[in-house]
Amino acid sequence: MSGPLRIGFIPLVDAAALIVAVDKGFAAAEGLEVELVREVSWSNVRDKLNIGLFDAAHLLAPVAIASSLGLGHVKVPIVAPFNLGINGNAITVSPALLSALMEEIDGDRFDPMATAKALARVVAKRRKAGAEPLTFGMTFPFSTHNYQLRFWMAAAGVDPDEDVRLVVLPPPFMVDSLKSGHVDAFCVGAPWNSIAVDLGVGHILHFVSDILVHAAEKVLAIRQSWADKNPDVVAALVRAAEKAADFIEHPENRTEAARILAQPERIGVDAEVIQRTLDGRLKISPDGTFRESDRYLLVGREGAGRPDPVQAAWLYAQMVRWGQAPLTPDGVKTAMAVFRPDLYEAALGHRRPVEAPAPFGAFAGPAFDPTDISGHLEAFEVGRWKA
């Protein structure tokens, strides 16, 4: 191998396994020299990975799939031998939208079907009053945030393309945009939801695990051509990331992990805020209400590191549902081939016992079947998909 590996990342808590692998020496112990490069946009991460300025990257799982399919940009096959995180996002709403929802809600505030139905009523009321549609911020067209928001609201009949506005915002701009009223809500990863709550401008309405119990979020992405040529490096990288993920998941290491992640050249926010995310104990309201969930962000637990091609198929199905991709047998195959459990298992030398629950655990719709995506999509009323 010539020179250090260059790996791009976005300052988010779900880059944890990658950052800890490098800064805690797990990568060096595998004989790897890694230079982590902090980036400002997913487009940049994708482009620099695609043209070879990066050897690997912390990437939105749907971007890795879109790149392999040639959607929205040039086609570069990507492989994901390691899953950097399961879940980890939240939906945060402005105080005004929260009270509007609470006025309409019929049921439990933490039940996503109850909140989605409340949203449908708020949307209808606003339309009747001639008010502007509600605006929701998310991070990228090919993002879990986009699909999670859409999945949630569409379950109650809110059409994300007709009834509300969905806009892309860089994560560091989310909080300001909520404060200024530019958006009424957003879906983003940590630490941005907590920062909005701490500043008193937002309330966390849902952890995304309320919507989907177990959903792939970010992956360690590598160009397929590079991975084919450097199998030993890929394996070493996977082992380093797996060790880092194990380290982070031990509660006694959380404070140290949060301190590593908080460094100004890494995520650059308070270690305490990062630790809340890792612990799954988040302040959800400015008044100091906390909510705990052991499913907020899974870094290494429940076989989180093992890429599951069924997850890739689900993400592809969302692209199809919202009109970003046509449904073709080749498309399904290409999407599923991005997630490479074989590379993960080869790197670790054995198949790790996985106690993962069935994937997704969606709060609405039928169970997902990757062999019948059209049948699955038929079950949903709202969507841009036409058979």
Added chain:
Amino acid sequence: MSAEQSPKIVIVDESPIRAAILEEGLREAGFTQVVHIREMQSLLARIYAVDPDIILIDLENPSRDVLEAMFQVSRAVKRPIAMFVDQSDSASIQASVEAGVSAYIVDGLKKERIKPILDLCVSRFNAFAKLQEELERTKSQLEDRKIIEKAKGILMRVKGLNEDEAYVLLRSTAMREKKKIGEIAQSIITASEMLK
């Protein structure tokens, strides 16, 4: 090239100097319709208003993802839009990403017309990077000089040396310790402040 033929080019860049360098180059090359957008607030509205053929954006601008979304939602724009040049032109893509500029091309613009614009941007971006580097270097040299002067003063006062002797002592220590003379000077200042 007449004004009607010149493609409309939007430059999205928070650095006014770099945008000016770029704009000047484009005008010199005969592209008369160039608009610079600096504010990121209501970026999309402003872009829609200009309705450009080409959008050039600085890679370090976080609003790149916002632009990408605009290209996804083709219903919201008047024409279908493609990014960069095309799949086959990976050399152009590489050169532009390395230089730090990203170009978004509206479909329908002839490829031959895009190439010179992209090439020009890449060379201008590189020139700007070099300028920036020189500026940084000059700044740190100035900073070093100030620190060295201060350290010399301390040495002259504490050790009773004259100015030349103080400088020679700094330089020889730096050489022996394999450090920059500025670093040695800084440590003298730090030490003297702690001993105050």
